[in-house]
Amino acid sequence: RVAAIFEMGMAEYDRTMMFMPMEEAKRYFSRGNQVDVLEVIVADPEKVDTYAGGITAALGEGFSLVDWRQRNQTFFTVLEVERTVMFIILSLIVLVAALNIISGLMMLVKDKGRDIAILRTMGATKGAMMRVFLITGASIGFVGTFAGLIIGIIFCWNIESIRQFVQWLTGTTLMDPTVYYLSRLPADIDIGETASIVVMALTLSLLATLYPSWRASRLDPVEALRYE
Numbered sequence: 001r002v003a004a005i006f007e008m009g010m011a012e013y014d015r016t017m018m019f020m021p022m023e024e025a026k027r028y029f030s031r032g033n034q035v036d037v038l039e040v041i042v043a044d045p046e047k048v049d050t051y052a053g054g055i056t057a058a059l060g061e062g063f064s065l066v067d068w069r070q071r072n073q074t075f076f077t078v079l080e081v082e083r084t085v086m087f088i089i090l091s092l093i094v095l096v097a098a099l100n101i102i103s104g105l106m107m108l109v110k111d112k113g114r115d116i117a118i119l120r121t122m123g124a125t126k127g128a129m130m131r132v133f134l135i136t137g138a139s140i141g142f143v144g145t146f147a148g149l150i151i152g153i154i155f156c157w158n159i160e161s162i163r164q165f166v167q168w169l170t171g172t173t174l175m176d177p178t179v180y181y182l183s184r185l186p187a188d189i190d191i192g193e194t195a196s197i198v199v200m201a202l203t204l205s206l207l208a209t210l211y212p213s214w215r216a217s218r219l220d221p222v223e224a225l226r227y228e
Helices: 011-016 022-029 045-059 073-111 113-121 126-157 159-170 191-208 210-217
Strands: none
Touching (some): 073 113, 073 126, 073 191, 073 210, 113 126, 126 159, 126 191, 191 210
């Protein structure tokens, strides 16, 4: 008699797992008083190594212990590869953005050459000119980085709603459980990784301003005003 139907959100388990009373299971599988597998659920799965020793000592000889990491080793290997590749892709995106800052500042220096020359003739030092363009480029990187951070956090918080909206809009099935083994799109914000990406973006955007700022500080007022 089926009492209830449950859904865990992973097709691999939803297709194959069933809960039933122990006596009924022994009768159904004709196992007598034998049990093939004992599954231990711990409070913190990240600390499974601390429990393994006690479980092995309690079982004694003739038993093998397999934890959740060993059972899903292939899956975690694939995730680690994807994680590395995604970090490389993200780094390239940030690098392209930094190059855009360089090209934008170089065009700004060329466009403001006359103004820079006038300021230099009025007593502005090379360091002052360099600081002006450093602040300009750093401001662009700062605003872009934190705008992307806020949008990304909002996107992660609402990823499942966005998936359902795109699925409704396109009329297709995203994250098909039979293909991805998941019925929904999970998202988790790692504070450490997020902070490292923000620091990397800010650092690259600051480094991207050095060469254009140096070019602005090296501009000769005489050459800039020669044909004015």
